[in-house]
Structures are given as C-alpha cells and as structure tokens.
Amino acid sequence: MNPVIQLHDIEKTYVMGNQKVYALQKLNCDINRGEYVALMGPSGSGKSTLMNIIGCLDSATSGTYILNGTEVFKMNDNALAEIRNKEIGFVFQTFNLLPRMNALENVALPLIYTGIPKKERLERAEKALTSVGLKDRMHHRPNELSGGQRQRVAIARALVNNPSILLADEPTGNLDSKSSSEILDLFDEIHKNGNTIVMVTHEEDVARRAKRIVRMIDGMIDLEGTTASIS
Numbered sequence: 001m002n003p004v005i006q007l008h009d010i011e012k013t014y015v016m017g018n019q020k021v022y023a024l025q026k027l028n029c030d031i032n033r034g035e036y037v038a039l040m041g042p043s044g045s046g047k048s049t050l051m052n053i054i055g056c057l058d059s060a061t062s063g064t065y066i067l068n069g070t071e072v073f074k075m076n077d078n079a080l081a082e083i084r085n086k087e088i089g090f091v092f093q094t095f096n097l098l099p100r101m102n103a104l105e106n107v108a109l110p111l112i113y114t115g116i117p118k119k120e121r122l123e124r125a126e127k128a129l130t131s132v133g134l135k136d137r138m139h140h141r142p143n144e145l146s147g148g149q150r151q152r153v154a155i156a157r158a159l160v161n162n163p164s165i166l167l168a169d170e171p172t173g174n175l176d177s178k179s180s181s182e183i184l185d186l187f188d189e190i191h192k193n194g195n196t197i198v199m200v201t202h203e204e205d206v207a208r209r210a211k212r213i214v215r216m217i218d219g220m221i222d223l224e225g226t227t228a229s230i231s
Contacts, residue, residue: 003066004164004196005031005054010063012049012219023049024060025219031198033164036191038207038227039200041216048169050216051200055167056084068164085113089158089166093173095150097142097157103129104138107157114161128156132186148179155186159195166190168199172206184209 012024024046031037041047052058053065056072065072068087075083090096097106108125116124129138132152142150151171158166168187172180188209191197201207207227214224223230 002033003030004033004068005029005198006064006066007050007054008064008066010050010053010060010065012046012053012058013061022219024053027063027219027221029214029221029224031165031196033196034191034194036187036197036209036211037199038210038213039198039216040202040204040207040213041222042202044218045216046219047200047216049219051167051169051198054165054198055088055090056080081113085110086161087164089161089163091151091154091158091166091168091171093170095142095147095154095174097150097153099142102139102141103134103145103153103156106142106153107160110157110161124160125156128160129153131159132156146179147175148182151175151179151183152186155183155190159190165196165198168197170201171199172201172203180206 007027007029010024010027011022014021014023027050039047039050049058053060059073067083070083072083098109104122104125107128108121111121111124126138129135132155134149134152134156137145137149145153172183175183184206187197199210207213211227212224213227213230215222
C-alpha cells in the first residue's frame with residue numbers, strides 16, 4: 001500500500017460559549033495513491049470539515065496529517081499555500097471560475113504562482129482542456145458555457161498542475177442529470193489514468209461511482225468499505 005493521505009487521531013473542536021463542540025473526533029483514515037473515495041454523511045457529520053483539512057484549507061485542533069510524505073500541520077502559511085497549489089486540485093459545486101477570463105485563462109491561473117512562463121502555461125492549459133473534451137471552447141467565457149462545460153473547465157484547472165490528489169466537493173450538485181452523468185464519466189476516466197480522487201457527496205448514486213465509500217456521522221467514521229460491500 002502507498003498512502004498519499006494519512007490522517008491519525010484528527011480532532012477539530014470549536015468553543016461555543018462555555019461548550020466545546022467536536023466537528024471531528026479521533027478520526028483515523030488512510031487513502032492510497034490511485035484510490036477513488038467518496039466521503040458521505042448527513043449535514044453536520046464532519047465531511048466538509050474533513051475535506052477542508054485534507055485540502056489544507058483548515059487545520060485540525062490535534063492529530064497528525066501526512067500528505068504525500070509531508071507533515072502538514074508543521075508547515076507555515078507560505079508552505080501550505082505551495083502544497084495546496086502543487087499537490088491538490090480542487091473541484092467545487094459552484095465551479096469558482098473568474099467571469100472575465102475565458103476557459104483557457106481560467107485553467108492557466110494556478111500556474112501563474114509556479115513561475116512557469118506564459119507560453120508554457122497556456123500550452124499546459126490547452127492540453128488540460130483538450131483532455132476534458134473542451135478544445136473547441138477554450139476561448140469562451142464562463143457565461144458562454146453550459147453548467148457541464150463550466151465544470152469541465154474547473155476539472156481541467158484542477159488537473160493542470162498534475163496534483164497528487166483531486167478533491168471534489170459535490171461536483172454534480174448544480175448540474176442536470178445528463179451533465180452529472182457526463183462529469184462522473186470524466187471522473188472515471190481521470191481515475192483510470194491513475195489520479196487519486198476524494199469526493200464529498202450526499203447522493204448515493206454519485207458515491208457508487210467511487211471504489212470506496214467512507215460514511216461519517218457526528219465527526220467520526222461510521223462505516224467504510226468498497227462500494228460493492230456497503231452501498
């Protein structure tokens with residue numbers, strides 16, 4: 001086994017008045033390189049908190065998080081920003097595209113912070129857009145694209161840095177059933193190419209596209225196993 005994510009005794013607490021609220025409680029989870037994992041659970045179960053910790057957008061109150069061999073909680077803000085940019089690709093429910101930029105410029109954006117020359121940035125962005133089937137839409141702005149196409153642009157942007165892991169937060173939440181199916185087919189293809197995918201979803205049919213499901217409740221892992229064994 002070759003874990004790219006190692007979470008040990010992760011706790012996240014908030015103080016509300018004189019009460020301590022546990023968002024995550026002594027959580028342990030490893031995700032291996034090349035896995036496709038769905039995080040599931042009701043609202044308030046801790047799945048979004050866990051996703052933010054995995055994505056280095058938030059830190060735990062206690063515990064250890066090792067991402068691709070690096071102990072994350074010991075890093076300073078600059079190092080965290082660098083690891084977010086190089087190691088993690090994010091796909092959000094709301095796409096998060098810049099409206100004044102065309103698809104090519106949106107996809108090239110993460111590469112600006114790596115010091116790569118503009119010509120190479122655009123070449124890599126074009127390659128990423130081609131890989132998600134949008135070669136003929138590169139110069140369209142987000143408002144000229146359908147919801148499914150906008151999500152494809154977001155996926156291309158997430159992949160442009162060749163990250164260790166792709167994090168997807170409800171990636172089909174704003175899409176119709178046809179577009180959702182096409183995006184999930186694309187995730188299947190990305191996974192077959194060797195990428196590690198962690199997807200937060202509350203939809204059973206979406207989760208079943210993953211190879212492993214981790215169900216959460218009250219900040220803890222309630223059940224986990226292969227998709228066939230627990231869905």
